[in-house]
Amino acid sequence: MRPTDVSDPDYYHRVVDCQWACPAHTPVPEYIRLIAQGRFDDAYMVNWVSNVFPGVLGRTCDRPCEPACRRGRVEEENLAKPEPVAICRLKRVTADYKSDELRAMIPRPAAPNGKRVACVGAGPASLTVARDLALQGYAVTVFDGEKKAGGFIRTQIPRFRLPDSVIDEEIGFIIGLGVDFRAGTRIDSMKSLLAEDWDAVFVGSGAPRGRDLVLEGRQEAAADIHIGIDWLASVSFGHVTSVKKRVIVLGGGNTAMDCCRSARRLGADDVKVIVRSGFEEMKASPWEKEDAQHEGIPIINYHVPRAFLHDNGRLVGMSFQIVRAVYDDKGRRSLVPTGEPDAIFDCDEVLIAVGQENAFPWIEPDAGIAFDKWGLPELDARTLQTTIPRVFFGGDAAFGPKNIITAVAHGHEAAVSIDRFLHGEDVTQRPPAHVNLASQKMGIHEWSYDNAPSNDARHKVPWAKAEAALASIKVEVELGFDLKAAFQEAQRCLNCDVQTVFNPKLCIECDSCVDICPTDCITFTEDGEEEDLRGRLNAPSPNQEQALLVGGPLKTARVMIKDEDVCLHCGLCAERCPTGAWDMQKFLLVTAKAGPTCRDRKQGALA
Amino acid sequence: MTYIAKPRLHHPSLVANKVGYTRRDYEGKVSTLCAGCGHDSISAAIVQACWQLDIEPHKVAKLSGIGCSSKTPDYFLGASHGFNTVHGRMPSVLTGASLANRELLYLGVSGDGDSASIGLGQFAHAIRRGVRMVYIVENNGVYGLTKGQFSATADRGSTAKKGAVNHDAPIDLVGMALLMGATYVARGFSGDKGQLVPLIEGAIRHGGAAVIDVVSPCVTFNNHAGSTKSFDYVREHNEAVSRIDFIDLARELKASPEPDEVIRVPQPDGTMMRLRKLHADYDPTDRRSAMNHVQALQAAGEIPTGLLYVEAEATDLHAALNTTRLPLNRLGEDALCPGPEVLERLNSALR
Numbered sequence: 001m002r003p004t005d006v007s008d009p010d011y012y013h014r015v016v017d018c019q020w021a022c023p024a025h026t027p028v029p030e031y032i033r034l035i036a037q038g039r040f041d042d043a044y045m046v047n048w049v050s051n052v053f054p055g056v057l058g059r060t061c062d063r064p065c066e067p068a069c070r071r072g073r074v075e076e077e078n079l080a081k082p083e084p085v086a087i088c089r090l091k092r093v094t095a096d097y098k099s100d101e102l103r104a105m106i107p108r109p110a111a112p113n114g115k116r117v118a119c120v121g122a123g124p125a126s127l128t129v130a131r132d133l134a135l136q137g138y139a140v141t142v143f144d145g146e147k148k149a150g151g152f153i154r155t156q157i158p159r160f161r162l163p164d165s166v167i168d169e170e171i172g173f174i175i176g177l178g179v180d181f182r183a184g185t186r187i188d189s190m191k192s193l194l195a196e197d198w199d200a201v202f203v204g205s206g207a208p209r210g211r212d213l214v215l216e217g218r219q220e221a222a223a224d225i226h227i228g229i230d231w232l233a234s235v236s237f238g239h240v241t242s243v244k245k246r247v248i249v250l251g252g253g254n255t256a257m258d259c260c261r262s263a264r265r266l267g268a269d270d271v272k273v274i275v276r277s278g279f280e281e282m283k284a285s286p287w288e289k290e291d292a293q294h295e296g297i298p299i300i301n302y303h304v305p306r307a308f309l310h311d312n313g314r315l316v317g318m319s320f321q322i323v324r325a326v327y328d329d330k331g332r333r334s335l336v337p338t339g340e341p342d343a344i345f346d347c348d349e350v351l352i353a354v355g356q357e358n359a360f361p362w363i364e365p366d367a368g369i370a371f372d373k374w375g376l377p378e379l380d381a382r383t384l385q386t387t388i389p390r391v392f393f394g395g396d397a398a399f400g401p402k403n404i405i406t407a408v409a410h411g412h413e414a415a416v417s418i419d420r421f422l423h424g425e426d427v428t429q430r431p432p433a434h435v436n437l438a439s440q441k442m443g444i445h446e447w448s449y450d451n452a453p454s455n456d457a458r459h460k461v462p463w464a465k466a467e468a469a470l471a472s473i474k475v476e477v478e479l480g481f482d483l484k485a486a487f488q489e490a491q492r493c494l495n496c497d498v499q500t501v502f503n504p505k506l507c508i509e510c511d512s513c514v515d516i517c518p519t520d521c522i523t524f525t526e527d528g529e530e531e532d533l534r535g536r537l538n539a540p541s542p543n544q545e546q547a548l549l550v551g552g553p554l555k556t557a558r559v560m561i562k563d564e565d566v567c568l569h570c571g572l573c574a575e576r577c578p579t580g581a582w583d584m585q586k587f588l589l590v591t592a593k594a595g596p597t598c599r600d601r602k603q604g605a606l607a
Numbered sequence: 608m609t610y611i612a613k614p615r616l617h618h619p620s621l622v623a624n625k626v627g628y629t630r631r632d633y634e635g636k637v638s639t640l641c642a643g644c645g646h647d648s649i650s651a652a653i654v655q656a657c658w659q660l661d662i663e664p665h666k667v668a669k670l671s672g673i674g675c676s677s678k679t680p681d682y683f684l685g686a687s688h689g690f691n692t693v694h695g696r697m698p699s700v701l702t703g704a705s706l707a708n709r710e711l712l713y714l715g716v717s718g719d720g721d722s723a724s725i726g727l728g729q730f731a732h733a734i735r736r737g738v739r740m741v742y743i744v745e746n747n748g749v750y751g752l753t754k755g756q757f758s759a760t761a762d763r764g765s766t767a768k769k770g771a772v773n774h775d776a777p778i779d780l781v782g783m784a785l786l787m788g789a790t791y792v793a794r795g796f797s798g799d800k801g802q803l804v805p806l807i808e809g810a811i812r813h814g815g816a817a818v819i820d821v822v823s824p825c826v827t828f829n830n831h832a833g834s835t836k837s838f839d840y841v842r843e844h845n846e847a848v849s850r851i852d853f854i855d856l857a858r859e860l861k862a863s864p865e866p867d868e869v870i871r872v873p874q875p876d877g878t879m880m881r882l883r884k885l886h887a888d889y890d891p892t893d894r895r896s897a898m899n900h901v902q903a904l905q906a907a908g909e910i911p912t913g914l915l916y917v918e919a920e921a922t923d924l925h926a927a928l929n930t931t932r933l934p935l936n937r938l939g940e941d942a943l944c945p946g947p948e949v950l951e952r953l954n955s956a957l958r
């Protein structure tokens with residue numbers, strides 16, 4: 001194999017599983033260390049720079065980082081229940097414990113540069129664009145048809161998961177940069193907006209249309225049947241404050257989970273989720289399903305809705321066909337009726353949460369923006385630019401419904417595009433991330449990070465008492481970590497960003513690192529091709545997602561191979577190395593954000 | 608030296624052996640030796656060998672003298688018995704322990720200073736008596752613990768770190784062991800576990816006095832140009848004369864090298880060791896041939912390694928003395944104190 005090129009910014013980035021998996025590439029281990037040091041304001045700012053909404057995301061993020069976290073792999077066969085670091089809930093810790101000093105740490109916007117940018121919709125995508133550009137001196141105006149900013153964060157996510165105060169504070173930081181928020185202003189015509197002479201327009205209008213289920217009885221019983229996301233919005237605005245006793249929620253995604261838990265709090269004592277697919281294949285995150293079940297809500301799977309049953313327009317129940325999953329030789333699933341008689345469930349109200357769609361009724365077909373056959377804008381996936389060069393899309397409006405952190409990541413990219421575009425630079429040229437590696441050695445046996453891995457199993461976030469939590473839709477269920485648990489959970493992080501950097505010129509092949517490594521990562525052996533090498537390392541190396549670090553050739557013509565997969569980043573290899581051929585170096589990735597660092601001409605004039 | 612304990616977390620693929628332990632269970636406390644010390648690799652090789660041979664840790668006694676090398680029993684087999692004796696006196700304490708309890712595996716761990724200087728007499732006599740043991744000398748050519756003075760195994764003409772030249776003739780511990788009648792004599796290198804682990808395994812299964820001289824560079828005081836015990840020097844001059852292919856009969860069926868190259872050595876536990884000769888004109892089961900071969904190679908400036916000599920039908924001190932089959936701690940009071948009549952009989956036999 002070729003010796004690893006560690007100057008490739010992606011090489012060490014991939015080793016930091018969580019950061020690599022995070023769409024916004026939040027430097028996770030960096031903020032987790034700051035939490036352990038009690039530096040909550042700094043930890044908050046690390047998040048704020050990357051993901052804009054630490055308090056919101058610390059409660060609601062889809063957390064792609066957690067399934068990726070190395071800790072889960074390392075605990076396999078070590079602890080009874082292998083689990084990742086509670087990365088998301090530690091993010092909340094930074095928001096919960098930040099001090100009053102934080103406001104002063106939020107940077108001030110640069111002097112106005114005279115450019116005007118309009119954002120349609122005040123969801124996380126637009127708000128990220130607004131933050132990034134306002135800081136660079138742009139005059140940003142954000143329009144939303146609703147009275148308050150936040151988009152689905154405000155209207156869909158129920159208050160028992162995310163209190164208003166958290167949203168208010170974090171949106172306040174952005175509006176406070178001088179962003180002009182036009183509440184209650186729905187944009188009805190793209191053409192007229194474009195005529196208003198904005199230098200750039202960002203569309204972050206989301207995927208606002210909930211799918212319906214047209215079945216027998218739908219019309220007749222319409223009064224007791226609601227589209228999930230419309231209903232959640234009504235609950236959020238206080239238009240709906242109660243629900244009948246027996247509620248069925250149709251669908252297996254996160255919207256279904258929010259619907260059923262909300263119904264439970266609005267007075268229903270018999271709430272069921274009924275879903276076509278199998279439990280395992282449901283779209284909802286495992287923890288959302290767990291939370292719903294924890295609140296006594298059964299999830300009934302393999303039931304395909306057939307009809308709404310009513311008594312002269314009063315909904316009385318629903319019938320379902322019972323199916324099972326059958327897989328063909330390509331592994332494709334089909335749902336086949338079992339032949340059992342249809343199942344009937346009595347109910348008084350039904351919430352339909354079977355998916356969302358994009359809709360752009362306000363964008364005229366002749367506005368100049370091309371749409372594909374699925375009704376989504378034709379975009380360059382990296383620049384987010386449309387067929388009108390000064391119009392950009394992001395968030396759910398760009399590629400269909402995703403999640404908050406993806407909307408934030410789009411916002412950053414769109415802001416970079418807009419900044420380059422308005423400086424007359426090619427938007428398809430994307431500025432590379434900047435990488436910094438700094439040795440963590442402080443003394444012979446001292447590192448500037450806490451290198452001893454903790455053996456603790458994942459700490460549980462405490463919950464409000466069930467009676468209190470279910471009594472009101474506004475009572476936040478999760479209480480967040482207390483300081484002690486936060487510290488202990490933070491200590492579970494393996495510091496995967498503190499990289500093992502190998503210098504073959506210094507290695508004397510004494511084997512000390514091989515002998516000390518607790519997870520048998522290191523092998524000195526004859527060179528070969530990757531597949532062959534993976535088969536003859538000191539420990540099996542099945543995870544192809546993680547690279548082999550190759551150093552050499554060495555004096556004996558052998559090579560050093562380190563499997564990055566389950567390295568604990570404990571630094572023992574570096575401590576045992578007599579020559580300093582191993583060093584522990586902290587990897588810091590600075591992704592390009594709108595502003596001089598993302599431009600070719602750093603001082604560039606506006607186009 | 609390391610300040611954090613080796614983390615308990617281990618590779619997910621780690622498996623337990625027949626007696627229910629993983630390799631990590633055979634480790635000891637974290638080493639306090641210098642980073643890079645060859646001795647730590649020998650500890651790792653012992654761990655590996657004991658795990659592979661399904662040794663029960665509570666059936667092992669580790670004994671050592673004084674020196675960096677003699678400190679190492681603290682860093683492996685943490686669940687075994689241990690006795691850190693006085694400088695050079697490990698062999699006699701080991702002999703006594705072995706007589707008291709013949710059921711344990713005796714691991715004697717020593718250094719070149721401990722065995723070739725102050726303990727030379729003890730080294731020789733324990734071997735002469737055929738004490739069943741695995742005697743490992745971690746040979747770095749210096750007194751590491753006392754800051755790197757030449758030891759008795761330093762080669763004539765080799766230099767110390769600050770340039771002083773050694774004028775004394777070296778003691779060759781392999782040659783000594785052969786002369787004194789050791790029935791298993793090997794030399795290894797701390798930097799080659801592929802060779803060292805099988806050598807230790809062979810010694811553990813051997814039925815008599817087994818001696819392994821392991822060249823083990825002292826990175827702090829004896830790893831410079833001019834040293835003949837440095838990583839570079841040993842790698843350049845290492846001449847392996849034999850290779851233990853495998854020790855398990857069950858595994859033997861799978862590979863079959865040319866028969867004339869292979870020597871089969873039956874083991875006391877009924878298994879078979881296969882020894883592949885790497886030098887055609889050499890018979891590792893013939894003591895004189897082995898001595899000649901080793902001497903010739905050494906005279907040519909090479910460092911012969913591998914299993915140099917083995918006597919399959921080795922016997923030990925217990926057989927020679929016709930001792931009781933049970934360890935003393937399992938004999939009843941009447942066997943241990945047979946009474947005045949037996950004493951009287953014994954005394955009269957000696958009159």
Ligand SMILES: Cc1cc2nc3c(=O)[nH]c(=O)nc-3n(C[C@H](O)[C@H](O)[C@H](O)COP(=O)(O)OP(=O)(O)OC[C@H]3O[C@@H](n4cnc5c(N)ncnc54)[C@H](O)[C@@H]3O)c2cc1C
Pocket residue numbers: 060061062120121122123124125126143144145146150151152153156157185186187188204205206207208229232254255258362394395396397401402403404405407
């Ligand atoms: C019930 C539910 C629960 C969810 N829970 C989570 C969760 O826990 N975690 C997570 O990460 N994601 C969750 N999501 C997904 C997440 O809310 C969205 O992916 C995210 O909010 C998308 O952000 P956005 O900026 O693209 O648009 P949105 O947040 O959808 O905001 C779009 C905004 O644009 C406004 N708008 C639309 N058209 C116009 C117009 N013409 N003029 C003016 N304003 C307009 C809308 O009023 C809205 O406020 C959930 C979604 C739902 C439905």
Ligand SMILES: Cc1ncc(C[n+]2csc(CCOP(=O)(O)OP(=O)(O)O)c2C)c(N)n1
Pocket residue numbers: 673674675676677694717718719720721722725745747749750751752753758
């Ligand atoms: C009776 C006695 N004499 C001298 C010493 C001093 N001393 C301690 S260790 C040592 C030599 C150790 O050398 P070696 O056995 O080669 O061990 P190494 O440290 O090189 O591994 C000496 C002379 C002692 N501890 N006890």
Ligand code: SF4
Pocket residue numbers: 016017018019028029068069070071084085087492493494495496497
């Ligand atoms: S252990 Fe820490 S740094 Fe490593 S992947 Fe998990 S959260 Fe990230």
Ligand code: SF4
Pocket residue numbers: 500516517518519520521522562566567568569570571572573574
């Ligand atoms: S930091 Fe070094 S010793 Fe620790 S697990 Fe990783 S490779 Fe092994």
Ligand code: SF4
Pocket residue numbers: 640641643644645646675676747751752824825826827828
């Ligand atoms: S002084 Fe030499 S022998 Fe002793 S621990 Fe250090 S390197 Fe090893």
Ligand SMILES: [Mg+2]
Pocket residue numbers: 674676718719720745746747748749750751758
């Ligand atoms: Mg020595």
